[in-house]
Amino acid sequence: MRPYPSRPARLAAPAAALLLLLGAACPAVAADGEPDRDFTIEDPRITESSGLAASRLHPGVYWTHNDSDDGPYVFAVDSRTGKTVATITMRGVGEPRDVEGISIGPDGDIYVGDIGDNLDGSWSHVWIYRFPEPKALRDATVTATQYDVKYADGARNAEALMVHPKTGRVYIASKNEDGGGLYEGPAKLTAGATNTFRRVGEVPWVTDGAFSPDGGSLVLRSYFSARVYDFEDGRLGESRSVAAPFQRQAESVTYTADGSALMFGSEGAGSGVVRIEVEGGQEKEGPQEKGKPSGSGSPSSGAGEGQDGDGKGSVGLGAVIIVGVGALWFALRRKRAGQG
Numbered sequence: 001m002r003p004y005p006s007r008p009a010r011l012a013a014p015a016a017a018l019l020l021l022l023g024a025a026c027p028a029v030a031a032d033g034e035p036d037r038d039f040t041i042e043d044p045r046i047t048e049s050s051g052l053a054a055s056r057l058h059p060g061v062y063w064t065h066n067d068s069d070d071g072p073y074v075f076a077v078d079s080r081t082g083k084t085v086a087t088i089t090m091r092g093v094g095e096p097r098d099v100e101g102i103s104i105g106p107d108g109d110i111y112v113g114d115i116g117d118n119l120d121g122s123w124s125h126v127w128i129y130r131f132p133e134p135k136a137l138r139d140a141t142v143t144a145t146q147y148d149v150k151y152a153d154g155a156r157n158a159e160a161l162m163v164h165p166k167t168g169r170v171y172i173a174s175k176n177e178d179g180g181g182l183y184e185g186p187a188k189l190t191a192g193a194t195n196t197f198r199r200v201g202e203v204p205w206v207t208d209g210a211f212s213p214d215g216g217s218l219v220l221r222s223y224f225s226a227r228v229y230d231f232e233d234g235r236l237g238e239s240r241s242v243a244a245p246f247q248r249q250a251e252s253v254t255y256t257a258d259g260s261a262l263m264f265g266s267e268g269a270g271s272g273v274v275r276i277e278v279e280g281g282q283e284k285e286g287p288q289e290k291g292k293p294s295g296s297g298s299p300s301s302g303a304g305e306g307q308d309g310d311g312k313g314s315v316g317l318g319a320v321i322i323v324g325v326g327a328l329w330f331a332l333r334r335k336r337a338g339q340g
Contacts, residue, residue, distance in 0.1 A: 041064070041077055043075060046066060047066065048066045053110065068098040076088070101160050103170075103210065112161075113126075116157065174206070183198060205223070209221065212259050216231060221244055228242055250266050
């Protein structure tokens, strides 16, 4: 799917392989019939889930999409079963190039970000597609509005698209080995014209992001971590870490519709989506330690792998992974620097 990997992607390959080997030994968790819990995406067509958005009209349903080379498709997945309950085909948008993010605005529209650029800034523009969230969950073809997007400071790679749930303003977080930027779009997107996004903040390596339902927080995740930022007047505030799960290729995150938890997803066939309670969130099934997965088991690419009754197993394994991957990462960077 990615014929021209970027330098960060080449450096991350050994780390991804390590996580793949660790995750492959862990069984998948079957859905327990409760919405917004840990679940596994069952649809064999969804092999590169790169974004998640909690439905506003259909409780327990999450919208997702594949990465590059898949076509103009968006899938509605029921978290109770892990099964796809609707496939939406977008028309009027040309051929998507590298779809990396999805979000739902206060108007009830679904925004799809065709914003990836694996050549690290080789494309002069990217696109955002927009259509109303369907009221009925069934396969359908919809006419979507296409917006041309460019960045005020030049082209770049990005994987996170977030629509503010109060203002409707669209934000994009770029992805870069040395840290990216948070970009703010115009107050209103305009079809048939170029929409320029301007840098308004500095962020770490980001593979996805999402606003809380009240718009007061913004979560940004990477392959190995996640942070929640206070968000006010269109700017980032104080931040704090979140106990993100370890996943094979950590690509997506969204808040549940009620804001009580974060749902973390990954790429891969039969990939797992893991619920993590947020601070102050109301848990659905009895007491649960903050920052711990809420499901009863271990999704194939989720958190809690090797976990014992008090959750210490996953924490110990996570520490080992971080140390090993970190050492490998910096060793590779040092080696490349010496060869340059």
